[in-house]
Amino acid sequence: MKLLIRNYGDPALRAKGKPVAEVDGRIRELADNMLETMRAANGVGLAAQQVGEALQLTVVDISGVEDRPSTLRLNGKKVDPKTAMPLVLLNPQLTLEDETEMGAEGCLSFPEISADIERAGWARVEAQTIDGEQVEIEATGLLARALQHEIDHLNGILFIDRMSSAAKVSLSSKVKRLQRETQRGLTASRGQHAIEPAL
Numbered sequence: 001m002k003l004l005i006r007n008y009g010d011p012a013l014r015a016k017g018k019p020v021a022e023v024d025g026r027i028r029e030l031a032d033n034m035l036e037t038m039r040a041a042n043g044v045g046l047a048a049q050q051v052g053e054a055l056q057l058t059v060v061d062i063s064g065v066e067d068r069p070s071t072l073r074l075n076g077k078k079v080d081p082k083t084a085m086p087l088v089l090l091n092p093q094l095t096l097e098d099e100t101e102m103g104a105e106g107c108l109s110f111p112e113i114s115a116d117i118e119r120a121g122w123a124r125v126e127a128q129t130i131d132g133e134q135v136e137i138e139a140t141g142l143l144a145r146a147l148q149h150e151i152d153h154l155n156g157i158l159f160i161d162r163m164s165s166a167a168k169v170s171l172s173s174k175v176k177r178l179q180r181e182t183q184r185g186l187t188a189s190r191g192q193h194a195i196e197p198a199l
Contacts, residue, residue, distance in 0.1 A: 003037045003051040005108050008158065008175065009182030013109055015054035017047075017154040020090040023132055027057065031088045031130055034059045043108045045146045047153030050109050058150040061086035062142050068103075070141035081143050089135075092127035094151045096120035103145055107159050113174055115167040117159055119148050 006012045020027055030053060038046035044062045048055040062070055063085040072081040101121045106114040123144040125137045139147055149159060160168065160175060168175075 001033050001036065002040050003033050005037060005041060005046075005050055006052055007109050007111065007178060007182045008160070009179035010052075010109075010186065012052045012054070013049050013153070013158060014156045015049055016156045017049060017054050017056040019056050020128070023090070023128075023130055027055075027090075028130060030055075031057065031059060035061070035086055035088070038108070041108050044142070045150040046108060047150045049153050049156070056091045056154050057089070058092065058154060059086055059088050060143070060146050060150060062146055065142055068142035070139060070143035072143060073138040075136050081139070087137070088130040089125065089127035089150075090130070092125045092147075092151050092154070094148065095124040095126075096148070097122040103142075105145065105149060105159050107149070109158070110160070110175070110178065113171060113178070115159070115163050115171060117145075117149075117162045118164075119145050119162075123147050125151070 030048070034046050034048070034051060034057075037051065038044075038059055038061065044065060045058065045060040048057040063082040070081045072079050072084055074084055097120050099121050100118045102116045102118050104114055105117045121144065122138070122140050125139070125147050127135055127137070129135050137147070152158070152162070160171075163171070
């Protein structure tokens, strides 16, 4: 089932996710719905906060991207990143190298807004899979960037928080407009006593 992606201005995006204690039917269904929602929106990652759930759960799938290569080591073995997709990660812990690089980023919660963001070129993530296994991921390229972006979401950090001052200034009117539209929508739905979808 496709879920509603929360846009900037929705307080759900600033919520720090609670650890997922056990993988039950609700968590499995949420992960499946998040994958469906991400693919329908042509995204490469989606965090639980983006669908209104304050949980340490994210999904990533970079297999459809041809022009931004990645490398992946899964539990110490080099694998083709595309064959390992999608990743469903619970309670991820991130380790980064000091060397950084600039790269273009967008976000499903910021439609039509993108900027160059400085991120580590290599990332290691230790997480639990939906099957309850511990996994260690070492990634470079787009996959490393996507993992950092999504794990930021799990901690209430948005990509606009990582933008350079110049990028923030150039995009400030678009970002403020999105925030106002989102908050107007939230106020209107509360005013009509609309029931928020249980996401």
